[in-house]
Amino acid sequence: MNTGTRATADQLHTGLIDLLVARGTVTSPQVEAALRAVPRHSFVPDSPLETAYAPDDAVVTKRDADGVALSSASAPGVVAAMLEQLDVRPGMRILEIGAGTGYNAALLATLTGPTGHVVTVDIDADVVAGARDALAATGFTHVETLTADGAQGHAPGAPYDRIIVTAGAWDLPPAWWQQLAPAGRLVVPLRITGGTSRAIAFDRENDHLTSRSMITCGFLAMRGIDARDEPVLTLATGVNLLLNEGGTAAAEPMSDALTQPSTRTRSGVTVRSGQPFQDLDLWLATTSPGFCRIIAAPDAVTSDLVTPAFRWGGAALTNSTDSFAYLTIRPAEPENANTSDGRPTFELGVRAHGPDSDALTQVLLDQIRRWDDEHRDSIPRIDAHLKPAQPVAGTIIDKPHSVLAVTW
Numbered sequence: 001m002n003t004g005t006r007a008t009a010d011q012l013h014t015g016l017i018d019l020l021v022a023r024g025t026v027t028s029p030q031v032e033a034a035l036r037a038v039p040r041h042s043f044v045p046d047s048p049l050e051t052a053y054a055p056d057d058a059v060v061t062k063r064d065a066d067g068v069a070l071s072s073a074s075a076p077g078v079v080a081a082m083l084e085q086l087d088v089r090p091g092m093r094i095l096e097i098g099a100g101t102g103y104n105a106a107l108l109a110t111l112t113g114p115t116g117h118v119v120t121v122d123i124d125a126d127v128v129a130g131a132r133d134a135l136a137a138t139g140f141t142h143v144e145t146l147t148a149d150g151a152q153g154h155a156p157g158a159p160y161d162r163i164i165v166t167a168g169a170w171d172l173p174p175a176w177w178q179q180l181a182p183a184g185r186l187v188v189p190l191r192i193t194g195g196t197s198r199a200i201a202f203d204r205e206n207d208h209l210t211s212r213s214m215i216t217c218g219f220l221a222m223r224g225i226d227a228r229d230e231p232v233l234t235l236a237t238g239v240n241l242l243l244n245e246g247g248t249a250a251a252e253p254m255s256d257a258l259t260q261p262s263t264r265t266r267s268g269v270t271v272r273s274g275q276p277f278q279d280l281d282l283w284l285a286t287t288s289p290g291f292c293r294i295i296a297a298p299d300a301v302t303s304d305l306v307t308p309a310f311r312w313g314g315a316a317l318t319n320s321t322d323s324f325a326y327l328t329i330r331p332a333e334p335e336n337a338n339t340s341d342g343r344p345t346f347e348l349g350v351r352a353h354g355p356d357s358d359a360l361t362q363v364l365l366d367q368i369r370r371w372d373d374e375h376r377d378s379i380p381r382i383d384a385h386l387k388p389a390q391p392v393a394g395t396i397i398d399k400p401h402s403v404l405a406v407t408w
């Protein structure tokens, strides 16, 4: 790298970390120091420097024959937020699942210092070779970089004070419970239900794990022995319903719903610009039978075929046969718009398609209003129990290895 390019890299690097601090994503001096110490561009050498240091973009480093992303350096904002969740201290033993480029392993090794130990595993041998090379080139030769299916952890290095998973997990396999130290913490991007994911920091509490913090994020799905399929129902070009694991529905009657007039109903519930309401998704996912996710291509939205809450789609419900409804969001009517601080106000609503539209609309409206009345300011808690143990309270989500209980 010539002097000019190095100066640009240094500038972009500093700018990125300054931004993450200013945004409040980085809150601890330790994480800030680690992020400043590790040059991210050295782990994505084939990407332009601007791409390497973009705060909110993952850098895809490997795709399959169909172009589906298999490996990436996660977006810096997500990496930083998960390191804050993990709370690494000097001397700790850490297992990372999903070595990818090796960037996060380098950060972990910086945080745990010379007295600690980092093991990072990836399911793909070529990815491991790349991570090992990048770690060696940046001076992190002491990171143990191995090819393995992370669902089995790495027993020889256990117990771990911290386990961090950097691929989207469907469940909490037994190996993680067995290999986590008694006072350990597990941070994992977990598919909770109905396509709703959170990066959750779990601490051990007696016989179970309990959530300490959650952040919204999207991750490449874990492959290997614990991979799962989410059934996708294609209703029209660019309109898909992502059903819950194990969910079934025939595409044809559901697609017919799109050819009939739809209904649009306002809820009277408003949200302000800049006010997070992502937990509404989790509320709907864990309380509404038939919860699913609508995924829409830009053309389907601009033609008004479907108008989900977000650019890409959003929370939806089906009756599993011929009808579906989804959350919408649009500028509030003047009587509902709080204009006191000049921030725009939006109103949540429901659009429904098919013969069962009225019933589905009512279910969704009831749950939106309940969230508004009772849970808008509450932080959900997730307790995870390794089977056969059973939780006693909360909304129960039954997974192959574990049972999650969500309480508000």
Ligand SMILES: C[S@@+](CC[C@H](N)C(=O)[O-])C[C@H]1O[C@@H](n2cnc3c(N)ncnc32)[C@H](O)[C@@H]1O
Pocket: 070, 071, 072, 073, 074, 097, 098, 099, 100, 101, 102, 103, 104, 105, 121, 122, 123, 124, 127, 148, 149, 150, 151, 166, 167, 219, 220, 221, 222, 223, 224, 225
């Ligand atoms: C988002 S990338 C990880 C990013 C990485 N931590 C970094 O700093 O660059 C996810 C990685 O998980 C890996 N992966 C997927 N399934 C896995 C599994 N079952 N066990 C281990 N690694 C897995 C993928 O090969 C991919 O490299």
